[in-house]
Amino acid sequence: MAFADSAAKIQHRNTVRSTVSITCIVWKALFLREAVARLFAGRAAWAWILVEPVVHLGYLYVLFGFILQRLISGVDGGMFITTGVVGFLMVQNTAMRSKEAITANVGLFTYRQVFPVDTVLVRAALEAMLLLASALFLLTGLGLFGSSVLPHDVLSVMVALSALWLSGLGLGLMMSVANELIPEVGKVTDMLFRPLYFLSGIMYPVSAIPPAYRDWLLVNPFVHGIETLRTGFFPQYHAADGVSLSYLLGFALVTLCLGLALHVRFGRRLVAQ
Amino acid sequence: MIIVDDVYKRYQTDHGVGKWVLQGATFTIPPKVNVGLVGRNGAGKSTLLRLIGGTDKPTRGRVERRCRVSWPMGFGGGLQGVLTGRQNTKFVCRIHGHEQDLADLLANIEEFAELGDAFDEPVKTYSSGMKARLQFALSLAFDFDVYISDEVTATGDAAFLKKTTEAFEKLVDRAGLIMVSHAEGTLRKFCTAGIWLHEGKAHWFDRLDDALKAYKKSLTV
Numbered sequence: 187m188a189f190a191d192s193a194a195k196i197q198h199r200n201t202v203r204s205t206v207s208i209t210c211i212v213w214k215a216l217f218l219r220e221a222v223a224r225l226f227a228g229r230a231a232w233a234w235i236l237v238e239p240v241v242h243l244g245y246l247y248v249l250f251g252f253i254l255q256r257l258i259s260g261v262d263g264g265m266f267i268t269t270g271v272v273g274f275l276m277v278q279n280t281a282m283r284s285k286e287a288i289t290a291n292v293g294l295f296t297y298r299q300v301f302p303v304d305t306v307l308v309r310a311a312l313e314a315m316l317l318l319a320s321a322l323f324l325l326t327g328l329g330l331f332g333s334s335v336l337p338h339d340v341l342s343v344m345v346a347l348s349a350l351w352l353s354g355l356g357l358g359l360m361m362s363v364a365n366e367l368i369p370e371v372g373k374v375t376d377m378l379f380r381p382l383y384f385l386s387g388i389m390y391p392v393s394a395i396p397p398a399y400r401d402w403l404l405v406n407p408f409v410h411g412i413e414t415l416r417t418g419f420f421p422q423y424h425a426a427d428g429v430s431l432s433y434l435l436g437f438a439l440v441t442l443c444l445g446l447a448l449h450v451r452f453g454r455r456l457v458a459q
Numbered sequence: 460m461i462i463v464d465d466v467y468k469r470y471q472t473d474h475g476v477g478k479w480v481l482q483g484a485t486f487t488i489p490p491k492v493n494v495g496l497v498g499r500n501g502a503g504k505s506t507l508l509r510l511i512g513g514t515d516k517p518t519r520g521r522v523e524r525r526c527r528v529s530w531p532m533g534f535g536g537g538l539q540g541v542l543t544g545r546q547n548t549k550f551v552c553r554i555h556g557h558e559q560d561l562a563d564l565l566a567n568i569e570e571f572a573e574l575g576d577a578f579d580e581p582v583k584t585y586s587s588g589m590k591a592r593l594q595f596a597l598s599l600a601f602d603f604d605v606y607i608s609d610e611v612t613a614t615g616d617a618a619f620l621k622k623t624t625e626a627f628e629k630l631v632d633r634a635g636l637i638m639v640s641h642a643e644g645t646l647r648k649f650c651t652a653g654i655w656l657h658e659g660k661a662h663w664f665d666r667l668d669d670a671l672k673a674y675k676k677s678l679t680v
Binding site: 203207208211212214215216218219222223226227293294295296297298299300454455457 | 471512513514515516528530531534537538539541542546549550551553554555556558
Protein backbone atom coordinates (compact mmCIF):
# COMPACT_ATOMS: atom_id res chain seq x y z
CA MET A 187 0.00 0.00 0.00
CA ALA A 188 1.27 3.40 -0.96
CA PHE A 189 0.35 5.27 2.18
CA ALA A 190 1.41 3.07 5.03
CA ASP A 191 0.96 4.24 8.59
CA SER A 192 4.28 5.43 9.94
CA ALA A 193 4.74 6.09 13.63
CA ALA A 194 4.84 9.82 13.03
CA LYS A 195 1.60 9.68 11.10
CA ILE A 196 -0.21 7.82 13.84
CA GLN A 197 1.04 10.27 16.40
CA HIS A 198 -0.09 13.13 14.21
CA ARG A 199 -3.56 11.67 13.97
CA ASN A 200 -3.93 11.57 17.71
CA THR A 201 -2.96 15.16 18.40
CA VAL A 202 -5.32 18.09 18.07
CA ARG A 203 -3.59 21.18 16.79
CA SER A 204 -4.30 24.47 18.51
CA THR A 205 -5.78 27.34 16.52
CA VAL A 206 -2.67 29.47 16.96
CA SER A 207 -0.33 26.74 15.82
CA ILE A 208 -2.46 26.12 12.73
CA THR A 209 -2.36 29.82 11.86
CA CYS A 210 1.41 29.96 12.27
CA ILE A 211 1.86 26.89 10.11
CA VAL A 212 -0.42 28.30 7.43
CA TRP A 213 1.46 31.60 7.45
CA LYS A 214 4.77 29.88 7.09
CA ALA A 215 3.57 27.64 4.27
CA LEU A 216 1.90 30.55 2.47
CA PHE A 217 5.00 32.68 2.87
CA LEU A 218 7.26 30.06 1.36
CA ARG A 219 4.82 29.47 -1.45
CA GLU A 220 4.44 33.17 -2.25
CA ALA A 221 8.16 33.80 -2.01
CA VAL A 222 9.09 30.96 -4.32
CA ALA A 223 6.37 31.88 -6.79
CA ARG A 224 7.46 35.51 -6.74
CA LEU A 225 11.21 35.01 -6.94
CA PHE A 226 11.28 32.21 -9.47
CA ALA A 227 8.23 33.05 -11.58
CA GLY A 228 10.23 33.72 -14.73
CA ARG A 229 13.77 33.84 -15.90
CA ALA A 230 15.71 35.44 -13.02
CA ALA A 231 12.58 37.09 -11.63
CA TRP A 232 14.52 37.89 -8.47
CA ALA A 233 16.98 40.04 -10.43
CA TRP A 234 14.16 42.22 -11.74
CA ILE A 235 12.91 42.84 -8.24
CA LEU A 236 16.33 44.34 -7.45
CA VAL A 237 16.85 46.15 -10.75
CA GLU A 238 13.45 47.78 -11.06
CA PRO A 239 13.86 50.30 -8.21
CA VAL A 240 17.32 51.18 -9.52
CA VAL A 241 15.90 52.20 -12.89
CA HIS A 242 13.02 53.98 -11.20
CA LEU A 243 15.45 56.00 -9.08
CA GLY A 244 17.76 56.56 -12.02
CA TYR A 245 15.04 58.37 -13.96
CA LEU A 246 14.06 60.51 -11.02
CA TYR A 247 17.66 61.40 -10.31
CA VAL A 248 18.30 62.50 -13.87
CA LEU A 249 15.13 64.59 -13.85
CA PHE A 250 15.31 66.15 -10.41
CA GLY A 251 18.77 65.50 -9.03
CA PHE A 252 20.24 68.80 -10.17
CA ILE A 253 17.40 70.89 -8.83
CA LEU A 254 17.58 69.05 -5.54
CA GLN A 255 21.27 69.82 -5.05
CA ARG A 256 20.38 73.53 -4.95
CA LEU A 257 17.19 73.15 -2.98
CA ILE A 258 18.61 71.39 0.02
CA SER A 259 22.17 72.04 1.02
CA GLY A 260 24.04 69.33 2.79
CA VAL A 261 21.79 66.47 1.69
CA ASP A 262 22.86 64.13 -1.05
CA GLY A 263 20.39 64.23 -3.95
CA GLY A 264 20.54 60.52 -4.64
CA MET A 265 19.92 59.63 -1.02
CA PHE A 266 17.09 62.15 -0.86
CA ILE A 267 15.23 60.53 -3.72
CA THR A 268 16.04 57.01 -2.51
CA THR A 269 14.50 57.62 0.90
CA GLY A 270 11.44 59.18 -0.71
CA VAL A 271 10.90 56.35 -3.17
CA VAL A 272 11.54 53.57 -0.66
CA GLY A 273 9.15 55.20 1.80
CA PHE A 274 6.45 55.58 -0.81
CA LEU A 275 6.88 52.11 -2.27
CA MET A 276 6.59 50.68 1.22
CA VAL A 277 3.01 51.88 1.19
CA GLN A 278 2.17 51.45 -2.46
CA ASN A 279 3.67 48.02 -3.11
CA THR A 280 2.28 46.63 0.13
CA ALA A 281 -1.19 48.00 -0.52
CA MET A 282 -1.33 47.07 -4.20
CA ARG A 283 0.09 43.59 -3.86
CA SER A 284 -2.05 42.67 -0.90
CA LYS A 285 -5.10 44.02 -2.66
CA GLU A 286 -4.67 41.21 -5.20
CA ALA A 287 -3.94 38.55 -2.60
CA ILE A 288 -7.45 37.12 -2.32
CA THR A 289 -8.05 36.98 -6.07
CA ALA A 290 -4.70 35.32 -6.66
CA ASN A 291 -5.21 32.68 -3.99
CA VAL A 292 -8.89 31.95 -4.40
CA GLY A 293 -8.18 28.28 -5.02
CA LEU A 294 -6.61 27.86 -1.60
CA PHE A 295 -9.72 28.58 0.40
CA THR A 296 -10.95 25.06 -0.22
CA TYR A 297 -8.49 24.14 2.49
CA ARG A 298 -10.53 25.13 5.50
CA GLN A 299 -7.50 26.32 7.49
CA VAL A 300 -6.58 29.04 5.00
CA PHE A 301 -8.47 32.30 5.51
CA PRO A 302 -8.50 35.24 3.10
CA VAL A 303 -6.87 37.44 5.71
CA ASP A 304 -3.90 35.04 5.91
CA THR A 305 -3.07 35.54 2.25
CA VAL A 306 -3.22 39.33 2.63
CA LEU A 307 -1.00 39.40 5.72
CA VAL A 308 1.55 37.07 4.21
CA ARG A 309 1.74 39.01 0.97
CA ALA A 310 2.24 42.28 2.82
CA ALA A 311 5.06 40.76 4.87
CA LEU A 312 6.75 39.34 1.78
CA GLU A 313 6.43 42.67 -0.02
CA ALA A 314 8.10 44.50 2.87
CA MET A 315 10.98 42.03 2.91
CA LEU A 316 11.53 42.28 -0.83
CA LEU A 317 11.48 46.07 -0.67
CA LEU A 318 13.96 46.09 2.22
CA ALA A 319 16.22 43.78 0.24
CA SER A 320 16.16 46.04 -2.79
CA ALA A 321 16.61 49.11 -0.56
CA LEU A 322 19.74 47.53 0.92
CA PHE A 323 20.93 46.81 -2.60
CA LEU A 324 20.34 50.45 -3.57
CA LEU A 325 22.03 51.84 -0.48
CA THR A 326 25.03 49.62 -1.03
CA GLY A 327 25.25 50.91 -4.58
CA LEU A 328 24.98 54.54 -3.51
CA GLY A 329 27.53 53.90 -0.79
CA LEU A 330 29.98 52.66 -3.37
CA PHE A 331 29.49 55.91 -5.28
CA GLY A 332 30.46 57.86 -2.20
CA SER A 333 27.15 58.85 -0.65
CA SER A 334 26.90 58.49 3.09
CA VAL A 335 24.19 55.90 3.40
CA LEU A 336 24.13 55.14 7.10
CA PRO A 337 21.19 56.67 8.98
CA HIS A 338 22.13 58.74 12.02
CA ASP A 339 18.94 57.83 13.86
CA VAL A 340 18.25 54.17 13.13
CA LEU A 341 15.29 53.98 15.45
CA SER A 342 13.25 56.67 13.73
CA VAL A 343 14.05 55.09 10.36
CA MET A 344 12.70 51.79 11.61
CA VAL A 345 9.62 53.37 13.14
CA ALA A 346 8.89 55.41 10.02
CA LEU A 347 9.22 52.38 7.75
CA SER A 348 7.05 50.27 10.04
CA ALA A 349 4.38 52.95 10.17
CA LEU A 350 4.40 53.23 6.39
CA TRP A 351 4.19 49.46 6.05
CA LEU A 352 1.34 49.24 8.54
CA SER A 353 -0.69 51.83 6.67
CA GLY A 354 0.00 49.98 3.42
CA LEU A 355 -1.19 46.79 5.11
CA GLY A 356 -4.28 48.53 6.46
CA LEU A 357 -5.16 49.84 3.03
CA GLY A 358 -4.42 46.43 1.53
CA LEU A 359 -6.73 44.69 4.00
CA MET A 360 -9.54 47.12 3.21
CA MET A 361 -9.04 47.09 -0.54
CA SER A 362 -8.70 43.32 -0.76
CA VAL A 363 -12.22 42.90 0.62
CA ALA A 364 -13.68 45.85 -1.26
CA ASN A 365 -12.10 44.64 -4.48
CA GLU A 366 -13.84 41.28 -4.16
CA LEU A 367 -17.23 42.66 -3.22
CA ILE A 368 -17.21 45.59 -5.66
CA PRO A 369 -14.63 45.04 -8.43
CA GLU A 370 -14.78 48.70 -9.50
CA VAL A 371 -13.09 49.69 -6.25
CA GLY A 372 -9.80 48.31 -7.52
CA LYS A 373 -9.78 50.62 -10.52
CA VAL A 374 -10.69 53.66 -8.43
CA THR A 375 -7.95 53.03 -5.87
CA ASP A 376 -5.41 52.65 -8.68
CA MET A 377 -6.44 56.07 -9.93
CA LEU A 378 -6.24 57.56 -6.45
CA PHE A 379 -2.75 56.22 -5.85
CA ARG A 380 -1.28 57.81 -8.96
CA PRO A 381 -1.48 61.47 -7.84
CA LEU A 382 -0.25 60.42 -4.41
CA TYR A 383 3.07 59.67 -6.02
CA PHE A 384 3.48 63.37 -6.72
CA LEU A 385 1.84 64.53 -3.51
CA SER A 386 3.99 62.55 -1.09
CA GLY A 387 7.14 64.61 -1.28
CA ILE A 388 9.23 61.99 -3.02
CA MET A 389 11.26 64.39 -5.17
CA TYR A 390 11.00 67.61 -3.21
CA PRO A 391 11.31 68.59 0.43
CA VAL A 392 7.97 69.51 1.93
CA SER A 393 9.48 72.60 3.53
CA ALA A 394 10.07 73.98 0.01
CA ILE A 395 6.33 74.13 -0.63
CA PRO A 396 4.70 77.50 0.17
CA PRO A 397 2.96 77.34 3.57
CA ALA A 398 -0.49 77.94 2.08
CA TYR A 399 -0.28 74.69 0.11
CA ARG A 400 1.83 72.83 2.61
CA ASP A 401 -1.09 72.33 4.97
CA TRP A 402 -2.98 70.60 2.21
CA LEU A 403 -0.01 68.43 1.43
CA LEU A 404 0.20 67.40 5.07
CA VAL A 405 -3.27 65.91 4.89
CA ASN A 406 -1.61 63.03 3.04
CA PRO A 407 -0.44 60.71 5.81
CA PHE A 408 2.43 59.25 3.78
CA VAL A 409 4.19 62.64 3.68
CA HIS A 410 4.65 62.38 7.44
CA GLY A 411 6.27 58.98 7.15
CA ILE A 412 8.61 59.96 4.34
CA GLU A 413 9.70 63.17 6.05
CA THR A 414 10.35 61.31 9.30
CA LEU A 415 12.33 58.73 7.36
CA ARG A 416 14.52 61.53 6.02
CA THR A 417 15.13 63.14 9.37
CA GLY A 418 16.31 59.73 10.51
CA PHE A 419 18.79 59.52 7.64
CA PHE A 420 20.13 63.08 7.41
CA PRO A 421 21.20 64.92 10.56
CA GLN A 422 21.01 68.30 8.79
CA TYR A 423 17.56 67.75 7.35
CA HIS A 424 14.73 69.80 8.79
CA ALA A 425 11.31 68.34 8.35
CA ALA A 426 8.53 70.81 7.61
CA ASP A 427 6.52 72.13 10.53
CA GLY A 428 3.49 70.03 11.27
CA VAL A 429 5.08 66.72 10.30
CA SER A 430 4.12 64.21 12.94
CA LEU A 431 4.52 60.49 12.87
CA SER A 432 1.55 60.01 15.16
CA TYR A 433 -0.69 61.24 12.36
CA LEU A 434 0.56 58.43 10.14
CA LEU A 435 0.36 55.92 12.98
CA GLY A 436 -3.20 57.01 13.65
CA PHE A 437 -4.01 56.52 9.99
CA ALA A 438 -2.42 53.07 10.10
CA LEU A 439 -4.40 52.13 13.20
CA VAL A 440 -7.70 53.24 11.69
CA THR A 441 -7.15 51.46 8.37
CA LEU A 442 -5.92 48.29 10.10
CA CYS A 443 -8.98 48.16 12.34
CA LEU A 444 -11.34 48.84 9.46
CA GLY A 445 -9.57 46.32 7.26
CA LEU A 446 -9.64 43.58 9.87
CA ALA A 447 -13.26 44.37 10.65
CA LEU A 448 -14.13 43.99 6.97
CA HIS A 449 -12.36 40.64 6.94
CA VAL A 450 -14.24 39.47 10.01
CA ARG A 451 -17.54 40.59 8.54
CA PHE A 452 -17.12 39.46 4.94
CA GLY A 453 -14.30 36.93 5.10
CA ARG A 454 -16.51 33.90 4.62
CA ARG A 455 -18.52 35.46 1.85
CA LEU A 456 -15.30 36.01 -0.11
CA VAL A 457 -14.62 32.29 0.03
CA ALA A 458 -18.10 31.19 -1.02
CA GLN A 459 -18.34 31.33 -4.77
CA MET B 460 -19.50 12.06 13.51
CA ILE B 461 -20.90 15.01 11.60
CA ILE B 462 -23.93 16.85 12.88
CA VAL B 463 -25.90 19.08 10.54
CA ASP B 464 -28.53 20.89 12.57
CA ASP B 465 -31.31 22.92 10.94
CA VAL B 466 -29.06 24.40 8.30
CA TYR B 467 -30.29 27.19 6.05
CA LYS B 468 -28.19 28.52 3.24
CA ARG B 469 -28.62 31.19 0.62
CA TYR B 470 -26.10 33.13 -1.41
CA GLN B 471 -25.62 36.77 -2.10
CA THR B 472 -26.06 37.31 -5.83
CA ASP B 473 -25.37 40.33 -8.02
CA HIS B 474 -28.99 41.38 -7.65
CA GLY B 475 -29.67 41.02 -3.95
CA VAL B 476 -30.22 38.00 -1.79
CA GLY B 477 -30.66 34.73 -3.66
CA LYS B 478 -33.19 31.97 -3.10
CA TRP B 479 -32.83 29.55 -0.23
CA VAL B 480 -30.72 26.62 -1.38
CA LEU B 481 -31.11 24.69 1.87
CA GLN B 482 -34.03 25.17 4.20
CA GLY B 483 -33.67 23.37 7.46
CA ALA B 484 -31.47 20.43 6.52
CA THR B 485 -30.98 18.25 9.58
CA PHE B 486 -29.15 14.94 9.85
CA THR B 487 -26.31 13.21 11.62
CA ILE B 488 -23.70 11.14 9.88
CA PRO B 489 -22.36 8.44 12.23
CA PRO B 490 -18.65 7.56 12.12
CA LYS B 491 -17.41 5.32 9.32
CA VAL B 492 -20.60 5.40 7.35
CA ASN B 493 -20.36 6.00 3.63
CA VAL B 494 -23.04 8.29 2.38
CA GLY B 495 -24.17 8.98 -1.14
CA LEU B 496 -25.74 12.38 -1.76
CA VAL B 497 -28.43 12.43 -4.45
CA GLY B 498 -30.73 15.08 -5.81
CA ARG B 499 -31.44 16.84 -9.05
CA ASN B 500 -29.13 19.52 -10.50
CA GLY B 501 -29.18 22.62 -8.36
CA ALA B 502 -30.69 20.83 -5.38
CA GLY B 503 -27.78 22.01 -3.23
CA LYS B 504 -25.54 18.95 -3.18
CA SER B 505 -22.31 20.84 -3.68
CA THR B 506 -23.43 23.55 -1.29
CA LEU B 507 -24.08 20.97 1.38
CA LEU B 508 -20.68 19.38 0.76
CA ARG B 509 -18.99 22.75 1.15
CA LEU B 510 -20.82 23.36 4.41
CA ILE B 511 -19.82 19.95 5.70
CA GLY B 512 -16.26 20.51 4.56
CA GLY B 513 -16.16 23.82 6.40
CA THR B 514 -15.16 25.97 3.44
CA ASP B 515 -18.46 27.82 3.72
CA LYS B 516 -20.65 28.81 6.63
CA PRO B 517 -24.42 28.25 6.82
CA THR B 518 -26.62 31.34 6.79
CA ARG B 519 -28.47 29.87 9.76
CA GLY B 520 -28.06 26.66 11.71
CA ARG B 521 -25.02 24.72 12.76
CA VAL B 522 -22.60 22.22 11.29
CA GLU B 523 -20.46 20.34 13.76
CA ARG B 524 -17.53 18.16 12.76
CA ARG B 525 -16.30 15.80 15.45
CA CYS B 526 -13.67 14.30 13.18
CA ARG B 527 -11.17 15.25 10.53
CA VAL B 528 -12.91 16.05 7.28
CA SER B 529 -10.99 16.26 4.02
CA TRP B 530 -11.25 18.94 1.36
CA PRO B 531 -13.20 17.84 -1.76
CA MET B 532 -11.10 15.08 -3.30
CA GLY B 533 -9.48 15.64 -6.62
CA PHE B 534 -10.08 19.33 -6.16
CA GLY B 535 -8.54 21.37 -8.95
CA GLY B 536 -7.73 24.82 -7.60
CA GLY B 537 -4.94 25.48 -5.21
CA LEU B 538 -2.23 24.23 -7.49
CA GLN B 539 -0.02 27.19 -8.31
CA GLY B 540 0.98 26.94 -11.97
CA VAL B 541 4.39 28.55 -11.56
CA LEU B 542 5.43 26.13 -8.83
CA THR B 543 6.49 22.57 -9.46
CA GLY B 544 4.45 19.58 -8.41
CA ARG B 545 6.85 19.04 -5.55
CA GLN B 546 6.57 22.62 -4.29
CA ASN B 547 2.78 22.48 -4.45
CA THR B 548 2.81 19.20 -2.59
CA LYS B 549 5.05 20.65 0.10
CA PHE B 550 2.60 23.49 0.62
CA VAL B 551 -0.35 21.18 1.10
CA CYS B 552 1.66 18.96 3.48
CA ARG B 553 2.75 21.98 5.50
CA ILE B 554 -0.69 23.46 6.02
CA HIS B 555 -1.84 20.07 7.26
CA GLY B 556 0.86 20.13 9.90
CA HIS B 557 3.26 17.62 8.38
CA GLU B 558 6.46 19.61 8.72
CA GLN B 559 8.21 16.78 10.59
CA ASP B 560 7.44 13.90 8.26
CA LEU B 561 7.47 16.03 5.14
CA ALA B 562 10.07 13.88 3.41
CA ASP B 563 8.16 10.62 3.97
CA LEU B 564 4.92 12.10 2.80
CA LEU B 565 6.53 13.67 -0.25
CA ALA B 566 8.03 10.34 -1.21
CA ASN B 567 4.64 8.64 -0.83
CA ILE B 568 2.83 11.19 -2.92
CA GLU B 569 5.51 11.19 -5.58
CA GLU B 570 5.31 7.42 -5.77
CA PHE B 571 1.53 7.32 -5.93
CA ALA B 572 1.18 10.07 -8.54
CA GLU B 573 3.75 8.38 -10.81
CA LEU B 574 4.62 11.61 -12.54
CA GLY B 575 8.30 10.77 -12.93
CA ASP B 576 10.52 13.73 -13.70
CA ALA B 577 7.47 15.92 -14.27
CA PHE B 578 7.07 16.09 -10.49
CA ASP B 579 9.82 18.71 -10.56
CA GLU B 580 8.35 20.67 -13.46
CA PRO B 581 5.95 23.61 -13.09
CA VAL B 582 2.33 22.51 -12.78
CA LYS B 583 1.33 24.75 -15.68
CA THR B 584 3.14 22.34 -18.01
CA TYR B 585 0.98 19.41 -16.82
CA SER B 586 -1.77 17.85 -18.87
CA SER B 587 -5.18 17.50 -17.24
CA GLY B 588 -4.51 13.82 -16.61
CA MET B 589 -1.23 14.59 -14.86
CA LYS B 590 -2.92 17.24 -12.73
CA ALA B 591 -5.61 14.76 -11.77
CA ARG B 592 -2.93 12.27 -10.71
CA LEU B 593 -1.29 14.81 -8.45
CA GLN B 594 -4.57 15.99 -6.97
CA PHE B 595 -5.74 12.50 -6.26
CA ALA B 596 -2.43 11.55 -4.67
CA LEU B 597 -2.66 14.64 -2.47
CA SER B 598 -6.18 13.82 -1.36
CA LEU B 599 -5.20 10.31 -0.36
CA ALA B 600 -2.02 11.21 1.45
CA PHE B 601 -3.55 12.53 4.64
CA ASP B 602 -5.40 10.67 7.33
CA PHE B 603 -8.88 12.02 7.39
CA ASP B 604 -11.78 10.37 9.16
CA VAL B 605 -14.20 11.44 6.47
CA TYR B 606 -13.44 12.07 2.83
CA ILE B 607 -15.54 14.30 0.64
CA SER B 608 -15.88 13.58 -3.03
CA ASP B 609 -17.79 15.85 -5.39
CA GLU B 610 -18.27 14.18 -8.77
CA VAL B 611 -14.76 12.84 -9.08
CA THR B 612 -15.03 12.21 -12.75
CA ALA B 613 -12.49 9.64 -13.68
CA THR B 614 -9.59 11.34 -15.38
CA GLY B 615 -6.29 9.71 -16.07
CA ASP B 616 -5.44 6.64 -18.05
CA ALA B 617 -6.63 3.11 -17.44
CA ALA B 618 -3.72 2.15 -15.19
CA PHE B 619 -4.22 5.12 -12.92
CA LEU B 620 -7.95 4.59 -12.87
CA LYS B 621 -7.42 1.07 -11.58
CA LYS B 622 -5.07 2.36 -8.95
CA THR B 623 -7.44 5.07 -7.74
CA THR B 624 -10.34 2.65 -7.58
CA GLU B 625 -8.27 0.28 -5.45
CA ALA B 626 -7.16 3.14 -3.22
CA PHE B 627 -10.75 4.27 -2.90
CA GLU B 628 -11.87 0.83 -1.83
CA LYS B 629 -9.19 0.65 0.84
CA LEU B 630 -10.11 4.10 2.02
CA VAL B 631 -13.75 3.18 2.39
CA ASP B 632 -12.68 0.39 4.74
CA ARG B 633 -10.91 2.63 7.19
CA ALA B 634 -12.73 5.98 6.89
CA GLY B 635 -16.06 7.49 6.06
CA LEU B 636 -16.98 8.91 2.70
CA ILE B 637 -19.50 11.48 1.59
CA MET B 638 -20.00 11.32 -2.11
CA VAL B 639 -21.89 13.19 -4.77
CA SER B 640 -22.26 11.38 -8.03
CA HIS B 641 -24.80 10.99 -10.77
CA ALA B 642 -23.38 7.60 -11.61
CA GLU B 643 -25.52 5.12 -9.75
CA GLY B 644 -22.94 2.37 -10.12
CA THR B 645 -20.26 4.38 -8.34
CA LEU B 646 -22.62 5.23 -5.50
CA ARG B 647 -23.71 1.64 -5.05
CA LYS B 648 -20.13 0.47 -5.05
CA PHE B 649 -18.92 2.71 -2.24
CA CYS B 650 -21.92 3.88 -0.22
CA THR B 651 -24.30 2.19 2.16
CA ALA B 652 -26.46 5.09 3.35
CA GLY B 653 -27.94 7.88 1.34
CA ILE B 654 -29.16 11.46 1.64
CA TRP B 655 -31.76 12.72 -0.77
CA LEU B 656 -31.83 16.49 -1.15
CA HIS B 657 -35.20 17.79 -2.21
CA GLU B 658 -36.58 21.33 -2.05
CA GLY B 659 -34.07 22.49 0.50
CA LYS B 660 -34.65 19.58 2.86
CA ALA B 661 -32.33 16.65 3.46
CA HIS B 662 -33.87 13.20 3.79
CA TRP B 663 -31.73 10.56 5.43
CA PHE B 664 -31.98 6.91 4.37
CA ASP B 665 -30.14 4.13 6.11
CA ARG B 666 -30.06 2.26 2.83
CA LEU B 667 -28.78 3.91 -0.33
CA ASP B 668 -31.35 2.04 -2.41
CA ASP B 669 -34.20 3.79 -0.65
CA ALA B 670 -32.60 7.17 -1.27
CA LEU B 671 -32.18 6.38 -4.94
CA LYS B 672 -35.76 5.15 -5.12
CA ALA B 673 -37.11 8.35 -3.58
CA TYR B 674 -34.92 10.41 -5.88
CA LYS B 675 -36.10 8.61 -8.98
CA LYS B 676 -39.70 8.84 -7.92
CA SER B 677 -39.36 12.61 -7.59
CA LEU B 678 -37.98 12.82 -11.14
CA THR B 679 -40.87 10.92 -12.75
CA VAL B 680 -43.65 12.84 -11.02
